[in-house]
Amino acid sequence: AQSVTQLDSHVSVSEGTPVLLRCNYSSSYSPSLFWYVQHPNKGLQLLLKYTSAATLVKGINGFEAEFKKSETSFHLTKPSAHMSDAAEYFCVVTPSSAGNNRKLIWGLGTSLAVNP
Amino acid sequence: GAGVSQSPRYKVAKRGQDVALRCDPISGHVSLFWYQQALGQGPEFLTYFQNEAQLDKSGLPSDRFFAERPEGSVSTLKIQRTQQEDSAVYLCASSLAASSYNEQFFGPGTRLTVL
Numbered sequence: 354a355q356s357v358t359q360l361d362s363h364v365s366v367s368e369g370t371p372v373l374l375r376c377n378y379s380s381s382y383s384p385s386l387f388w389y390v391q392h393p394n395k396g397l398q399l400l401l402k403y404t405s406a407a408t409l410v411k412g413i414n415g416f417e418a419e420f421k422k423s424e425t426s427f428h429l430t431k432p433s434a435h436m437s438d439a440a441e442y443f444c445v446v447t448p449s450s451a452g453n454n455r456k457l458i459w460g461l462g463t464s465l466a467v468n469p
Numbered sequence: 470g471a472g473v474s475q476s477p478r479y480k481v482a483k484r485g486q487d488v489a490l491r492c493d494p495i496s497g498h499v500s501l502f503w504y505q506q507a508l509g510q511g512p513e514f515l516t517y518f519q520n521e522a523q524l525d526k527s528g529l530p531s532d533r534f535f536a537e538r539p540e541g542s543v544s545t546l547k548i549q550r551t552q553q554e555d556s557a558v559y560l561c562a563s564s565l566a567a568s569s570y571n572e573q574f575f576g577p578g579t580r581l582t583v584l
Contacts, residue, residue, distance in 0.1 A: 389575075396473070397512070397560070397575040443511050456525070457502075457573065459511035 355380045357446045359460035367468050372416075372431040374463045376444030379425065386427045387445040387457070388418055397443070403427060414438070439467045471495075473576035475561050481582045482551045490546045490579045494563030501544050502573060503536055504560040512560055518544060551583045 360375040378384060388400040401412025408420045418429045427444060444460040474493045482488050494501050500519055504512035505528075514528040520541040529536070533552075538544040548555055558580050562573040 387572075394577075396577045397562075399572045402572065456514045456517070456528075457512075459513070462509075462511050 355382075355384065355446045355458045357444050357458055357460040359442075359444050359463050361463050362461065363464045363466070365466040365468060366434045368436055369433050372429070372434045372438065372465065374429040374442050374444075374465065376427045376429065376460060377425050378427060378444070378446045380446055384446045386418075386420060387447075388412065388416070388427075388429050389443045389445060391441040391443065391462075393440070400429070400442075434465075434467045436467050436469065439465055441465075473561055473563055473574050475559075475576040475579050477579060478577060479580050479582075481584065483584055484551060484553060486551050487547065487549045488551055488581065490548075490559050490581070492544045492546070492561030492563075492576060494542065494544070494561070495565075495574055496542075498563035498565050498574075500564040500566065500571070500573075501538055502562040502564075503544070503546050504562065505530075506558045506560055506578070508557075515546070515559075548581075551581075553583050556581055556583045 356379045358377045366372055386403040389397045390400050391397045400416050401410045401418055403410045403420045411417045416431045418427050420427050441462045441464050443462050445457045447457050476491045502517050503515040505515055506512045516529055516536045517525040518538045521538050533549045535547045558578040560575055560578045562575045564571040564573045
């Protein structure tokens with residue numbers, strides 16, 4: 354079975370400071386992992402994905418995440434927050450095995466606030 | 470169109486009414502997914518189509534929920550005899566192929582409020 358835990362429901366940072374959004378996962382299979390962002394009144398957008406290639410994954414808007422199997426973590430980081438980064442962020446896991454299981458298992462989300 | 474579209478964007482229903490929510494996926498996308506997102510929660514999987522075949526409907530919360538994609542493109546999620554607990558945002562997503570590696574592109578959602 355797969356599950357994902359986002360360790361912080363709310364994170365607040367100042368503009369220009371680093372962002373860290375934490376995610377731990379549990380998976381019986383070698384997982385694929387994703388981070389999605391949801392801005393108010395907008396659709397969910399993929400930030401980045403890990404699919405068993407490089408463990409450090411770079412995404413859009415300067416975000417990156419590192420897959421650490423030993424820690425079962427996939428934390429999202431950005432060196433310098435921008436006001437436009439304020440949004441809800443979701444960590445997502447799905448098994449990368451073949452078959453009909455296409456379900457994405459979603460975390461509860463982390464709300465990121467960026468203060469001027 | 471350039472992205473996934475959903476209609477209506479907002480729907481208010483009286484308890485007991487039937488509703489139909491429409492999803493237009495990106496043209497050529499094989500896979501289509503429906504999710505339910507309650508306030509302050511992450512999306513929860515409802516059902517999955519590969520072309521016109523509904524391969525997984527394990528997330529549908531009750532037999533009042535029904536989804537179809539008869540021609541392998543547009544999909545409709547129908548909720549019969551709506552209840553207050555059905556109030557949520559219903560999200561549709563599509564992806565180009567069947568692999569779980571593929572990015573899912575999401576529509577803006579339909580916000581359903583059941584009074």
